[in-house]
């Protein structure tokens with residue numbers, strides 16, 4: 001049997017507002033995303049990127065059409081089904097939302113909280129492992145206030161990855177970073193795609209990282225206007 005895609009959207013529409021104020025934000029989106037790939041969603045402000053990311057990430061209810069995530073239909077899914085799916089996802093946002101009073105390692109451990117009462121020693125080992133992966137092994141006891149912007153974002157990446165998610169959704173993860181730190185963060189996600197088959201979907205305006213993607217999808221006014229492979233990965 002052919003393996004299914006980790007993300008499949010078909011005939012997806014989305015609306016905001018009620019009555020006269022009702023406005024369609026996404027129009028008939030059809031998209032299959034390959035396992036282990038790094039896909040960038042781009043497009044002008046208001047084109048629907050965040051709406052698509054949050055629909056795919058089980059953060060917004062699917063109103064019309066279909067989104068299948070890891071084989072599970074989201075349209076009509078129960079809260080219990082959504083909760084168990086979210087445990088298989090990692091999220092990285094522009095505002096990294098680290099807890100200022102917790103060390104880097106404790107912030108990363110927060111990424112395992114939703115996963116119940118696994119062995120604390122194993123959880124700490126997992127947190128140390130991902131901090132090592134993002135090059136911050138020697139900063140594990142630092143508070144966010146003592147880390148640079150790039151280091152904080154790498155802690156946020158480690159927190160998203162500590163549960164070994166099947167899919168990572170990232171919204172502008174490099175916006176606050178210098179070129180080198182942004183490159184490091186994206187390279188890390190790309191490597192995970194190759195080593196663990198982690199699938200990443202990333203919204204970005206950052207032209208500096210486009211060529212690192214496997215696929216670039218451009219939205220305009222809620223529709224896909226271009227779906228291409230960057231020249232350098234051909």
Ligand SMILES: Nc1ncnc2c1ncn2[C@@H]1O[C@H](COP(=O)(O)OP(=O)(O)OP(=O)(O)O)[C@@H](O)[C@H]1O
Pocket residue numbers: 016017025043044045046047048049050051052
């Ligand atoms: N909660 C909301 N209520 C009403 N309209 C919304 C809401 N969220 C988004 N929209 C509208 O839906 C459309 C798509 O918005 P979305 O935030 O997905 O765009 P975007 O491409 O992510 O933009 P940006 O790059 O500015 O973040 C826009 O017209 C926006 O005004």
